[in-house]
Amino acid sequence: MSVSELTMQERDMRKVTVKQRVVKIAVQVLLYLFLITMAVIVIFPFYWMLISSVKSLAEYQRAVPTLFPKEILLSNYVEAFKQANLGRLFLNTLYVGVVSTLLSLVITVLSAFAFARLEFKGKNALFAALLATMMIPGELFTITNYVTVYSLKWMNTFTVLIVPFLVSVFYIYLLRQNFMQIPNELYLAAKVDGTSDIKYLWKVMIPLSLPTLISITILKMMGAWNSYVWPRLVANDEAHRLITNGLRNAFTESTGDVNIPVQMAAVAIVSFPLFLVFIFLRKYIMKGVSRSGIKG
Amino acid sequence: MVESKHSWKAWIYLSPAILLLLVFTVWPIINTVRMSLLEGYSSMGAAGGISYSFGIGNFKQVLEYKDFLKCLGNTMLLCVLTVPISTLLALLIAVCLNAIKPLQRLLQTIFFLPYVTNSIAIGMVFAAMFNMVGSAFGGENEIIITAGIINNVIEFFGGTRVNWINVGSSYIANIVVMVIYIVWNALPFKILILLGGLQSINKQYYDAAKVDGTRRIRVFGRITVPLLSPMLAYVVITGFIGGFKEYSSIVGIFGDDMGPTGDPGRLNTVVGFIYDALGNHQGRASAAALILFGIIFVVTLINLYVSKKKTHY
Numbered sequence: 001m002s003v004s005e006l007t008m009q010e011r012d013m014r015k016v017t018v019k020q021r022v023v024k025i026a027v028q029v030l031l032y033l034f035l036i037t038m039a040v041i042v043i044f045p046f047y048w049m050l051i052s053s054v055k056s057l058a059e060y061q062r063a064v065p066t067l068f069p070k071e072i073l074l075s076n077y078v079e080a081f082k083q084a085n086l087g088r089l090f091l092n093t094l095y096v097g098v099v100s101t102l103l104s105l106v107i108t109v110l111s112a113f114a115f116a117r118l119e120f121k122g123k124n125a126l127f128a129a130l131l132a133t134m135m136i137p138g139e140l141f142t143i144t145n146y147v148t149v150y151s152l153k154w155m156n157t158f159t160v161l162i163v164p165f166l167v168s169v170f171y172i173y174l175l176r177q178n179f180m181q182i183p184n185e186l187y188l189a190a191k192v193d194g195t196s197d198i199k200y201l202w203k204v205m206i207p208l209s210l211p212t213l214i215s216i217t218i219l220k221m222m223g224a225w226n227s228y229v230w231p232r233l234v235a236n237d238e239a240h241r242l243i244t245n246g247l248r249n250a251f252t253e254s255t256g257d258v259n260i261p262v263q264m265a266a267v268a269i270v271s272f273p274l275f276l277v278f279i280f281l282r283k284y285i286m287k288g289v290s291r292s293g294i295k296g
Numbered sequence: 297m298v299e300s301k302h303s304w305k306a307w308i309y310l311s312p313a314i315l316l317l318l319v320f321t322v323w324p325i326i327n328t329v330r331m332s333l334l335e336g337y338s339s340m341g342a343a344g345g346i347s348y349s350f351g352i353g354n355f356k357q358v359l360e361y362k363d364f365l366k367c368l369g370n371t372m373l374l375c376v377l378t379v380p381i382s383t384l385l386a387l388l389i390a391v392c393l394n395a396i397k398p399l400q401r402l403l404q405t406i407f408f409l410p411y412v413t414n415s416i417a418i419g420m421v422f423a424a425m426f427n428m429v430g431s432a433f434g435g436e437n438e439i440i441i442t443a444g445i446i447n448n449v450i451e452f453f454g455g456t457r458v459n460w461i462n463v464g465s466s467y468i469a470n471i472v473v474m475v476i477y478i479v480w481n482a483l484p485f486k487i488l489i490l491l492g493g494l495q496s497i498n499k500q501y502y503d504a505a506k507v508d509g510t511r512r513i514r515v516f517g518r519i520t521v522p523l524l525s526p527m528l529a530y531v532v533i534t535g536f537i538g539g540f541k542e543y544s545s546i547v548g549i550f551g552d553d554m555g556p557t558g559d560p561g562r563l564n565t566v567v568g569f570i571y572d573a574l575g576n577h578q579g580r581a582s583a584a585a586l587i588l589f590g591i592i593f594v595v596t597l598i599n600l601y602v603s604k605k606k607t608h609y
Contacts, residue, residue: 034388048445133322
């Protein structure tokens with residue numbers, strides 16, 4: 001092999017690595033280009049909501065829209081608060097959210113404890129039956145529940161918004177799995193010491209499964225915040241209306257002449273607590289989400 | 297004996313859950329079947345002493361009802377369009393996210409953002425983005441004040457504006473808006489699951505492929521997709537289940553009318569049909585709910601069957 005031939009080969013090899021490098025960089029550039037474009041599309045509605053919410057009506061309705069507001073008008077938020085009666089809606093939703101979360105936690109903890117720690121006849125059959133109900137679409141229950149709450153004279157009360165959804169088989173399942181991971185020996189030792197079940201639950205099991213309980217709390221609160229269909233059916237009066245329903249009601253357009261900046265301000269107010277939850281408590285939501293496939 | 301002492305205790309602990317489940321879950325299952333089999337059943341009528349005869353009339357009536365077929369058509373169309381689009385897009389985004397290092401966490405957070413939103417509230421934002429403000433009667437001399445940001449963007453790139461959701465808008469335009477909104481809404485969950493799946497694939501497979509000098513596209517087809525197939529099956533199945541229950545995203549954009557002004561009910565879905573009948577025609581609503589359950593059940597079985605054949609564990 002002559003010297004010149006060798007250098008030729010070497011040069012070829014170097015060419016390949018340079019080519020590979022160029023391809024690699026080009027691929028990375030394309031990846032980022034695609035991801036950033038998609039990310040912009042994904043957040044654009046939020047951006048549009050925020051900037052529209054501080055525009056004046058005149059600025060919003062310009063033929064060529066401004067991508068950044070010329071003047072920031074916070075009065076839209078005051079107007080939205082008044083027009084949609086958001087204060088009242090917020091209190092109603094908070095009340096329903098807090099009461100139903102607390103009661104739901106108690107029921108879930110007790111049931112999960114029974115399924116995870118205690119022995120009784122038909123335990124496995126009962127648990128399987130509960131899990132089976134998760135397959136049935138909720139709409140199927142709604143029809144009868146509507147008739148039931150009507151005959152119980154619960155229409156337009158807070159009870160109707162709280163009681164029918166207190167038990168969630170999914171939460172019981174989630175917590176039971178968590179409880180099962182706590183060694184049984186701890187429980188038996190506590191029994192020998194004469195600790196009562198409730199005390200054991202409170203001192204050992206609840207602290208050890210706090211992350212799951214927090215997940216349940218967040219999902220339940222978000223459920224109250226986002227629920228629309230059931231509240232609209234059974235509690236659509238001023239005194240008991242929940243926030244999502246109230247938001248939709250306040251801006252139902254019949255003429256097409258809605259003040260959109262004010263509407264966007266109302267939407268932003270309703271979305272804001274959800275963003276806070278997202279920023280600070282994301283890991284708890286993701287924990288529940290990835291196991292359920294249930295949309296909030 | 298410890299066990300026997302526990303037995304009655306367990307039932308006490310379970311009693312609140314069982315009591316509520318009996319009233320709000322078990323009874324509805326039984327009662328829905330009962331109401332669906334009583335011809336033309338209405339709870340008001342029943343309370344007033346009317347007795348209903350037994351039969352499958354409700355099911356027949358629902359299936360012959362033009363409104364129901366329209367609702368079913370809308371639901372199926374949205375399902376067939378949104379599930380594949382959102383799954384493929386989510387897969388693409390997840391694969392790209394998995395292939396980058398800087399900015400990965402930030403982008404991941406952005407893509408998850410739509411998950412925690414209120415579908416009614418953000419639906420109103422989408423409606424505003426597609427909304428045309430003006431005299432809005434579709435005539436020649438119509439004065440448009442703002443065409444909406446989406447139309448502005450289209451016009452910026454030299455296209456012509458479209459009446460997306462206002463009076464006189466076309467069915468296709470309405471469906472396009474709904475597909476965009478539903479896909480936007482469905483992406484975060486799918487990306488989360490698929491990215492989780494990708495990150496759990498053993499790196500050794502890729503290293504082996506690299507040693508063999510396998511092309512990227514082949515690596516994707518032969519390693520990534522097969523190993524990701526359980527997660528893909530999962531997001532497709534939950535996507536179809538959610539898709540058949542589509543309702544509130546349409547309310548978010550079009551309001552309770554479920555259609556553009558002037559044509560209410562144009563985009564109504566099966567769930568919307570059930571809610572419309574729920575107040576006075578429980579027999580019809582129950583039959584429709586059971587049909588919906590049947591459809592979801594069959595589609596899920598088909599999905600499971602197909603994925604069992606194609607899924608590699």
